[in-house]
Amino acid sequence: MSEQQQRRDGKFGDYGGQYVPEALMPAIEELTDAYERYVLGNEDGFMDEFRRRIRDFGGRPTPMGRADQLSERYGTEVYLKREDLLHGGAHKLNNALGQCLLAKYMGKERIVAETGAGQHGTATAMAAAHLDMPCEIYMGRRDINRQRPNVFRMRINGAEVTPVEVGRGTLKEAINETMRDWATTVETTHYIIGSIVGPHPFPSMVRDFHRPISAETKRQSREAFGRLPDAVVACAGGGSNTMGIFSEFVDPRDSDPEGVDDVDLYAVEAGGSTLDVDEERGVAPNSASLSTGTEGVLHGARTKVLQDTDGQIMESHSVSSGLDYAGVGPELANLVEEGRVDAVNVDDDAALAAFHRLSQTEGIIPALETAHAVAYLEQHDDPSELGEYVVINVSGRGDKDLAAAMEETAGRDLPNAPEMDVFDGEGLR
Amino acid sequence: MSGGTGESRIPAAFESEPAFVPYLAAGDPTFEASLAYVEALERAGADVIELGLPFSEPIAEGPTIQQAVVRSLDGGMTVERYFEFVAALDVDVPLVCMTYYNLIYQYGDEEGPEPFVERAAAEGIDGFVVPDLPAEEAGPLRAACDAHGRDLVSIVAPTTRDDRLQRLVDLSSGYLYVQARLGVTGARASVSDRTTESLARVAETGTDLPRAVGFGISSFEQARDVIAAGADGAIVGSALVDIVAEGHAEDRPPEETAAELEALGRELKEGALAAAEPEASQAD
Numbered sequence: 001m002s003e004q005q006q007r008r009d010g011k012f013g014d015y016g017g018q019y020v021p022e023a024l025m026p027a028i029e030e031l032t033d034a035y036e037r038y039v040l041g042n043e044d045g046f047m048d049e050f051r052r053r054i055r056d057f058g059g060r061p062t063p064m065g066r067a068d069q070l071s072e073r074y075g076t077e078v079y080l081k082r083e084d085l086l087h088g089g090a091h092k093l094n095n096a097l098g099q100c101l102l103a104k105y106m107g108k109e110r111i112v113a114e115t116g117a118g119q120h121g122t123a124t125a126m127a128a129a130h131l132d133m134p135c136e137i138y139m140g141r142r143d144i145n146r147q148r149p150n151v152f153r154m155r156i157n158g159a160e161v162t163p164v165e166v167g168r169g170t171l172k173e174a175i176n177e178t179m180r181d182w183a184t185t186v187e188t189t190h191y192i193i194g195s196i197v198g199p200h201p202f203p204s205m206v207r208d209f210h211r212p213i214s215a216e217t218k219r220q221s222r223e224a225f226g227r228l229p230d231a232v233v234a235c236a237g238g239g240s241n242t243m244g245i246f247s248e249f250v251d252p253r254d255s256d257p258e259g260v261d262d263v264d265l266y267a268v269e270a271g272g273s274t275l276d277v278d279e280e281r282g283v284a285p286n287s288a289s290l291s292t293g294t295e296g297v298l299h300g301a302r303t304k305v306l307q308d309t310d311g312q313i314m315e316s317h318s319v320s321s322g323l324d325y326a327g328v329g330p331e332l333a334n335l336v337e338e339g340r341v342d343a344v345n346v347d348d349d350a351a352l353a354a355f356h357r358l359s360q361t362e363g364i365i366p367a368l369e370t371a372h373a374v375a376y377l378e379q380h381d382d383p384s385e386l387g388e389y390v391v392i393n394v395s396g397r398g399d400k401d402l403a404a405a406m407e408e409t410a411g412r413d414l415p416n417a418p419e420m421d422v423f424d425g426e427g428l429r
Numbered sequence: 430m431s432g433g434t435g436e437s438r439i440p441a442a443f444e445s446e447p448a449f450v451p452y453l454a455a456g457d458p459t460f461e462a463s464l465a466y467v468e469a470l471e472r473a474g475a476d477v478i479e480l481g482l483p484f485s486e487p488i489a490e491g492p493t494i495q496q497a498v499v500r501s502l503d504g505g506m507t508v509e510r511y512f513e514f515v516a517a518l519d520v521d522v523p524l525v526c527m528t529y530y531n532l533i534y535q536y537g538d539e540e541g542p543e544p545f546v547e548r549a550a551a552e553g554i555d556g557f558v559v560p561d562l563p564a565e566e567a568g569p570l571r572a573a574c575d576a577h578g579r580d581l582v583s584i585v586a587p588t589t590r591d592d593r594l595q596r597l598v599d600l601s602s603g604y605l606y607v608q609a610r611l612g613v614t615g616a617r618a619s620v621s622d623r624t625t626e627s628l629a630r631v632a633e634t635g636t637d638l639p640r641a642v643g644f645g646i647s648s649f650e651q652a653r654d655v656i657a658a659g660a661d662g663a664i665v666g667s668a669l670v671d672i673v674a675e676g677h678a679e680d681r682p683p684e685e686t687a688a689e690l691e692a693l694g695r696e697l698k699e700g701a702l703a704a705a706e707p708e709a710s711q712a713d
Binding site: 009017018019020021022023024025026027029166172176179180183184185186187282296297298299300305307309310311312313 | 484485486487488489490491495499502507508509529530531532534535536560561562563564565566583584585586587588589590593597608611612613
């Protein structure tokens with residue numbers, strides 16, 4: 001697919017498109033125009049300002065460093081791309097800051113966003129405060145209960161946080177409700193979608209704001225070991241950190257495209273408790289839409305979704321609320337279909353074990369989302385087969401997950417979990 | 430149902446007088462009760478009935494219809510049951526299937542919307558309204574509708590302008606669904622000024638398509654006002670669904686709820702007709 005074509009209709013093979021109510025289409029057209037002019041065309045120096053702000057406010061570039069103990073454990077050179085060190089503690093700020101700035105350039109007066117784990121919500125709240133824009137975040141009730149620290153951070157940054165009570169109260173419902181808000185307020189409001197999902201131009205635009213992850217990874221790999229890595233591993237829910245670190249290997253736009261096709265790309269999905277689905281109850285106890293989903297239309301795009309035979313969307317599950325989503329970005333769905341990206345998955349137990357392992361062996365407490373990427377190496381029969389150099393995208397830090405991780409750990413037999421019983425009681429949550 | 434073959438009966442429904450176009454979610458709260466409710470609306474004078482096929486992610490709906498969707502799905506509604514529902518209905522007005530694109534897209538063994546349209550046509554559906562299908566993505570469904578003599582009704586929003594409006598007019602058949610205001614579905618107190626503007630813009634395109642206004646209409650006065658503003662029909666959903674919801678919550682006998690639906694339906698139909706009489710339209 002040529003880039004030109006992709007810009008015009010937002011299709012990635014059979015995936016993508018614009019399946020949204022007519023009321024939103026004029027705003028989508030306006031946004032597409034703004035994306036092409038400001039982001040792709042750097043009109044009015046937009047991208048220069050974005051790069052300056054993501055450096056000075058966000059802390060880019062983030063470092064990439066060798067994980068000494070994991071390298072020894074897996075018999076290959078493991079490097080960690082440290083998006084957990086971006087301001088806010090996750091890669092999410094790249095997109096939130098970029099879209100918030102774009103909304104300002106477009107003359108919008110208000111920001112709305114959905115959030116699952118709360119990472120996109122906190123990043124949006126920070127970016128909106130930084131750029132002096134009012135903002136309202138929709139968050140499912142269940143996620144609010146799972147991710148209280150992030151709720152506090154959003155409120156402290158001055159954002160309104162509106163609980164979404166319908167359905168199971170997770171990301172899917174939060175997106176529905178944010179779309180409803182946007183359909184009402186579209187003339188003055190910009191919707192900062194939090195992943196590479198939704199109608200065109202969101203999947204392309206969100207990817208482009210996360211593209212620095214990938215450009216830096218290429219440069220830092222050459223600096224650290226003189227060439228590109230053999231494999232890049234990232235967790236995938238909606239897929240924004242995934243496409244962020246994959247983009248320059250898939251569709252290179254920097255000055256040095258040589259060798260990118262030889263880099264293997266692994267998208268690690270949440271296998272949840274099992275890959276089996278309960279069609280009767282409409283529940284998929286996992287969030288592995290790339291691995292087990294089928295083609296469908298969800299939240300504005302044709303992509304891989306977890307659905308029953310009628311096309312009703314299933315309730316997904318993951319121990320990590322940031323991966324707990326029944327769909328995935330259309331570009332990622334297409335890259336998996338084309339064979340460019342391998343979709344793999346690890347279950348809740350493996351992710352929790354990896355959460356503790358990275359914390360203990362490298363001194364980095366990862367987000368539970370990120371822990372899925374780390375777990376893939378442990379699960380692999382022979383990680384050295386992945387190649388000599390493997391980069392893992394540490395998409396976020398785990399501070400937000402401490403309570404959830406401790407609670408989930410307590411109910412499981414994880415040999416590498418620290419003994420926490422002595423600290424039980426009121427103080428933990 | 431009389432359906433199955435032939436052409437859509439929708440165009441004829443707007444010919445003689447202002448139309449009353451009610452919406453209900455099929456199977457809300459149960460298959461049997463819902464049949465009685467739809468039939469009550471026909472007795473009330475419905476000219477076209479929009480029959481919702483519930484989808485798990487109703488992004489264009491406000492709380493009232495979201496809850497109808499939940500009740501219907503909890504009551505066991507599936508795509509197959511929906512077609513059985515249409516077949517079991519004893520009404521003689523055109524039926525429009527209102528649903529989201531994924532359910533249309535997934536149906537049948539072949540890819541694309543044609544198997545769904547073919548089956549719906551065979552059961553007696555005359556046309557389709559698909560809130561998450563803008564003109565950009567509507568080509569395959571339009572082609573399937575043409576192949577089976579069905580109508581595809583486009584929604585015109587208050588934000589729809591110029592070339593987009595012309596494109597929707599060209600794409601549509603049966604009628605145009607003119608969205609009275611921005612936002613999601615739900616009953617409101619008054620008819621927005623934007624309705625009048627939207628109707629004027631549609632009129633400027635010179636289209637012959639009937640214009641039915643929906644989003645927020647709940648009373649005799651509002652039905653009268655939208656017709657007086659130039660609409661050919663009044664679409665009413667949430668105000669009717671509220672009656673179904675209340676009947677369900679209060680555990681009333683379905684006959685009682687059906688009677689209430691019929692009463693409000695008559696009021697709305699009378700409102701639509703009132704605007705056609707000279708004194709009523711001058712009253713505003």
